[in-house]
Amino acid sequence: MRFLQLFLVAMVLASCSAHSIKGKEERFRESVKTPSPTATEAVYKIIDTSKIYKLVASYYKYDTNQTNVVAEYNYKKYLKFYKDGKLAVFDDFDLKTIDTLKAKETDHGYYDYTYNTLYTRHHLTNKSGKQFYNPQVQQPNGDTLSLYSQSTKSISHYLAIAIPANVVVAEAEW
Known part of the structure; x- marks a missing residue:
């Protein structure tokens, strides 16, 4: 039972960190596609x-x-x-x-x-x-x-x- 609880906690943490990394990649790619120039x-x-x-x-x-x-x-x-x-x-x-x-x-x-x-x-x-x-x-x-x-x-x-x-x-x- 203890093994199953640790396994579930590890899966939840892994999915959260993967989602966080994926979100950063998407934002980075989007910023490269559409930079916001500063034209004064x-x-x-x-x-x-x-x-x-x-x-x-x-x-x-x-x-x-x-x-x-x-x-x-x-x-x-x-x-x-x-x-x-x-x-x-x-x-x-x-x-x-x-x-x-x-x-x-x-x-x-x-x-x-x-x-x-x-x-x-x-x-x-x-x-x-x-x-x-x-x-x-x-x-x-x-x-x-x-x-x-x-x-x-x-x-x-x-x-x-x-x-x-x-x-x-x-x-x-x-």
């Missing part, structure tokens, strides 16, 4: 949500020659900052011919501004469909938005460009 008014002194940012230079931090992969490989990429901490990353397109920036159909992420630093994080979709988390930190560099990626050790410079009147900017719905 101070961030808008650094970024302009009415413009798109074109990648003009990118190089490996420890490259003494600072080979610009944008010029070397004709690499194109654009960032579009939206209100409420949302970020869209567009690959190659021509602003002269495109009529709609469709944020939902491209790679997307978030930005936040804490301790006077702009942090961006976005998911990159590769050929096998996986997503990578690519956090970047703003480095002060005059009028150009410069981002340093801790994961790739690269520095990327973005130039703000006015969006032409014929381009419709779709809402960021994530």
Whole structure:
């Protein structure tokens, strides 16, 4: 009888702790899926949500020659900052011919501004469909938005460009 009571107590404790661990995993996964960015008014002194940012230079931090992969490989990429901490990353397109920036159909992420630093994080979709988390930190560099990626050790410079009147900017719905 004593053995049965100990067994039942052990089962109850095991189920409670398993439920607690499972609950933490679900909350953690949910927080990764939908982070809550902290976009304050101070961030808008650094970024302009009415413009798109074109990648003009990118190089490996420890490259003494600072080979610009944008010029070397004709690499194109654009960032579009939206209100409420949302970020869209567009690959190659021509602003002269495109009529709609469709944020939902491209790679997307978030930005936040804490301790006077702009942090961006976005998911990159590769050929096998996986997503990578690519956090970047703003480095002060005059009028150009410069981002340093801790994961790739690269520095990327973005130039703000006015969006032409014929381009419709779709809402960021994530």
